[in-house]
Amino acid sequence: MTGVADFDYVIVGAGSAGCVLAARLSENPAHRVLLLEAGPEDRNRWIHIPIGFGKTLHDASVNWLYRTEPDAATAQRKIMLPRGKVLGGSSSINGHVVTRGLAQDYDAWAAAGNPGWDFAALLPYFRKIENAPGFAHPTRGHDGPVNVETSKDLPRLSAALIAAAAQCGLAYNPDYNSGAIEGIAHCQRSLRRGLRDSAAKAYLHPVRGRPNLVVECGAQAARIRFAGMRAVRVDYRQNGVACHASARGEVILAAGAIGSPHLLELSGVGNAARLQGLGIEVVANLPGVGENLQDHFIARSVWKTTRAITFNERARGWRLLTQIARFGLFRTGLFSAGAAHMLIFARSDRTVALPDLELTITPFSVTQSPDFSGLDSFPALSFAAVPLRPRSRGSVHARSANSDQAPAIRPGYLAHEEDQRVTVAGLKLSRQLIETAAFSRLRGEEVSPGAQLHRDDELLAYARQTGLSIHHAVGSCRMGPADDCMAVVDAGLRVHGLGALRVVDASIMPALVSGHTNFPTLAIAEKAADMILADARVAA
Ligand SMILES: Cc1cc2nc3c(=O)[nH]c(=O)nc-3n(C[C@H](O)[C@H](O)[C@H](O)COP(=O)(O)OP(=O)(O)OC[C@H]3O[C@@H](n4cnc5c(N)ncnc54)[C@H](O)[C@@H]3O)c2cc1C
Structure with a gap:
């Protein structure tokens, strides 16, 4: 197995959240950051031309092309569930719609035992994300990385x-x-001069030259390894070669609402009985992993x-x-x-x-x-x-210990x-x-x-x-307090019961917001980056 040198932060997934994290955590040149992405560079031209989202919906070179399990409530159909598999993740193949949702959505997250996640606390991050020159309201941002345009x-x-x-x-x-x-x-849209402004374009590409940031494409994480209860290493495959990366500081999962719970289960973190049934050695019994899946x-x-x-x-x-x-x-x-x-x-x-x-x-x-x-x-x-x-809830779970096998997705539409x-x-x-x-x-x-x-x-x-999905899967690694047995991460997005492991992506949302999920995910990642850096300062 090929090893890569120690990093302070190993981030799995270069999607909406992963690109924000990589950019913010590598701002300090003293931090060595590794970003692993299963998909390729974002060179496919249909990523950048807005109408191209209709093409990338079906393109296996940039899309995981998941399908749901058949369900009686939706006429036993296997409904298509695209997810970006490319730099920028789903922000590189999404429909560019920009919404924040309602303040009450976030206030409800906070009221459910997640201090610091009310809308007032998140507003500075929503402003930090965007450059919305067409909108003068003081709650809008005017110098952030993602450009907002209206057609x-x-x-x-x-x-x-x-x-x-x-x-x-x-x-x-x-x-x-x-x-x-x-x-x-x-409709407000994440476009810059008429071309897609993905998280990769807005956050990652401008900082690719930083010597303390390593981005590996075609690198699919297969397992997180633990020393006791502390995450210390990520095993991944790149061009058919087994590799691993060690994390001195933290492993941060940003593999999305399908990828993150799947990887946790493959790594022995999830419902113990379910994992044992698949022959996976249990590291932590967290029955909420993969549950609470929601989608529009x-x-x-x-x-x-x-x-x-x-x-x-x-x-x-x-x-x-x-x-x-x-x-x-x-x-x-x-x-x-x-x-x-x-x-x-x-x-x-x-x-x-x-x-x-x-x-x-x-x-x-x-x-x-x-x-x-x-x-x-x-x-x-x-x-x-x-x-x-939506009130319907579903699940996403590994079918086997084989990391190449797609998980079973039951959104419960x-x-x-x-x-x-x-x-x-x-x-x-x-x-x-x-x-x-x-x-x-x-x-x-x-x-x-x-x-x-x-x-x-x-x-x-x-x-x-x-009916179809509008591709807003969230909730499968739900944030919640320690006394909530179905919560996966705490309000600091740290996985309950484990050390040096966070989940930072759409999967941590306790409930869907009243709108599309890209900007809310970017805001989650901006806030998480602040929390991670604050924790590092305390530890230093
Ligand atoms: C087709 C489509 C249309 C959408 N339209 C809109 C819209 O118009 N407006 C809106 O606001 N939202 C939209 N969304 C939703 C929005 O884009 C997502 O909610 C958001 O991008 C989720 O960000 P994330 O970081 O959680 O996950 P993602 O952006 O999906 O990133 C996860 C990344 O992790 C990588 N990954 C997964 N597993 C592994 C692994 N094992 N090893 C290494 N890498 C891995 C993936 O390849 C991916 O790059 C759409 C989504 C899709 C798919």
Whole structure:
């Protein structure tokens, strides 16, 4: 086995969180930092062109391409669950949507026994992440590494949607990241001059030249090794060669909501009975590892439009050539499109206190290729209805001691009745919007769910048969106090009962936030870096 020299910090996973950690922990030249990433450098051009997220969804060279286990609640389908496997991780293949969620989401984390994780404590980190020149509110950041842009493309479609939303009681919200999220808004996106601004581009590449930072790509961690209860080494494979790296200071798992619990289990940290059943020697009995998995599940609806005002009709023939030129010259048009053009945050019911439903609106549709691989030939737009704070819970667990075997992922979509109700409410809200007088001149045929489906049970059955993940897996190494037997890490993100081992990524979220998860993960990593450096100062 090939060994690499001692490091102060060995970080596993160069995703959203791992890139932040590598950049912040290596700011002090006295700290030697190793960043291990299973995937390659982020050179694939579809990573950088916004519309390319539709391509990388299916590209095994940058994506783990997981699938869920079949589940009766979602018609026994194996639902695709992409995760970035490349520098930048999922931030290199995501839909670029920038949201923070609600202050109440984080306040609830703190109230569950995690001091320091309320929104007021996290706000400085949200500000530190971003450069949002278009947004003047004092809660926004203006000199951080990740650039935030808003596309004002397709103004006729946007104007019609804003007018339709107003007729449904949803006002235009110029900045849903500065407080109240309710209403309709142009989507804020992590782009810099029209190209993706991933965590790798924003945090890692600018510091690649630091002599105290080593980045190893194609390096898949297989096991963490312990001396007693202290993490001291990471075993990994690179180009078929078994290697290991020693950590004088800490091992930090940033392998994401699927990778981190999987690696903990492979290393003997998890439910003791489960691990013994797989023939894995138990280091620490932590039954919460891999439990509490949460994700946002979407039900899509698609309408044709009477006029050619969407991107579908621009994706073929000579019109495609003009779109290529537009993107090359102005960074606008079809190639600048991401997962959402506009967002709506709404309440599923008048009695609900906070928005609990999101509709993402995309100016194209993919009904003829359900895996998002090609746009429809007719002008159309899509809505995705997302219950913001799902109650359903699932799990992710190793199937065997073999680190190359993908874990079994059971997100539990639509298991909870409340998630079913909010999903149906979202499908109805998108119908209500399209059926407003304001949208009547653009309204074409309903492609899906289809005008023949009316009753709630019919709409729910449609969601079960066609719904997908919006790729926000979190919670599988949940943060919580020591007396919570299902908590995996404490409020310092240290793994309970073990030394020199932290988990810093989306998996530590106790509950999903009311929005998309990239910026919340970056904020977690910024805060974690501060905590790790503060602990190192105390120890010195
Ligand atoms: C297709 C897609 C679309 C999304 N769209 C949006 C969006 O529009 N807006 C938004 O806010 N969020 C979006 N998200 C979610 C968001 O990107 C993630 O929540 C966030 O990136 C998670 O960060 P992370 O650091 O926890 O994990 P990741 O960014 O997934 O990083 C984990 C890294 O660890 C590496 N790794 C895993 N196991 C190992 C191992 N054993 N050894 C070495 N390396 C390993 C992985 O290859 C990966 O690079 C999307 C996600 C996906 C996949």
